[in-house]
Amino acid sequence: MRLRLPEERPTESPTGYKIAHPVLSRDGTRAGFTGVSLGGALPYGVVADASCVYGLRHAAPHRRCDCGFHCVHDRSVAEDLLCTAEHRTAVVLEVWVLGRYIRFERGFRYARQRVRTATVGPCVCGATAVALADAGWGRPGWYGLAPSCAGCLRGRTSVSLASFARLAGDGLRVVAEAGTDRRAASDVPERSTPGRPKGGLAEPGLPTPMPPDLGVPELVAEAALLQARLDWLQAQLARLGRRRGGEAGQG
Template identity: 55%
Template structure:
């Protein structure tokens, strides 16, 4: 006797949440995403079909394989995955689940998806991001992009794109930014005093070096 999984026929496609890394092709003409675990080596588009990460010739999601797209039911639970050091620069995707899927307690494994919304967190410095810049790593033919406030990556000479440019190259996706913690409130008196002390220390060091140079010239 062959066991069958219960079938669902929802009135509308389910919605799920996952984290991923934005990527751009080496020539800058295409944009997409890569997963953070299984299948992370294969970029996918805004609308794409899952393929078995093990190269097997079956449709995803296969019952006796763990291939296919994966998502969680809760955006808060998906965001919780970004607490780990390896995933802190990932973005949150809101996806529409299409085609066949297998339901689990926390999420779904499924055959086809459409990425609806990309939520980009703050820059690594804590300020609100205004663009996506080369994160410094990638995969053959693709470079990974990460949130950038516009100042942190400016002096590194790395390529960058605005959110509008990324959305255009990815194809019909909405990019939303999350406010940065350093933008939410002005610096405290203690922080300003610490910065002033640091500036004074650097000025004293510079004046000392200048005095030595002048002394050598006499």
């Protein structure tokens, strides 16, 4: 006797939560995510279809396989995963579960998804993130990104949250989780200027060419990033001025 799973036909797409790492293409024209476990080597977009990571020809998700996208029912369960060391820089995704799915006690395994919202955590220093910056790792053709405040960019390739949402497309919303108060301006490390990676990505801290189709929310986010950089530069100039004044007094 062949066992069959009970069928569900919801009137609305179920909502789930998961964590993932944001990624940016080498040429800076596309943005997406990569998973933290099974299938993590394959970046995906806002709207994506699952396939069997073992190369089998069955449709995902298969009842006797682990393939398919995975998510949990409760947001708090997904947020708990951010406590592990390797997931500290991941973001929380709110997704619509589309197509065929298998329901489990804690979540879904499913065939197709749409990422609705990506919540970016604070910078490693604790301040609210204003950008996603090169995290020092990646996949072939993709840079891994991590949340960063303006003071911690330090010459790394970066993209503002609004620009990431625009590059990802399909109506993605990217929001920043509130962090702690920013460090004193005198404690912000000086910016280094390593060579830029190939592919046309703009150096952070400098104005980047704005496409003509940006809306008001995107422009506001870009202005906030530039203002944060300007505040940091003014603090550095003030610090240098105090240092020179002290040296002149000692002479």
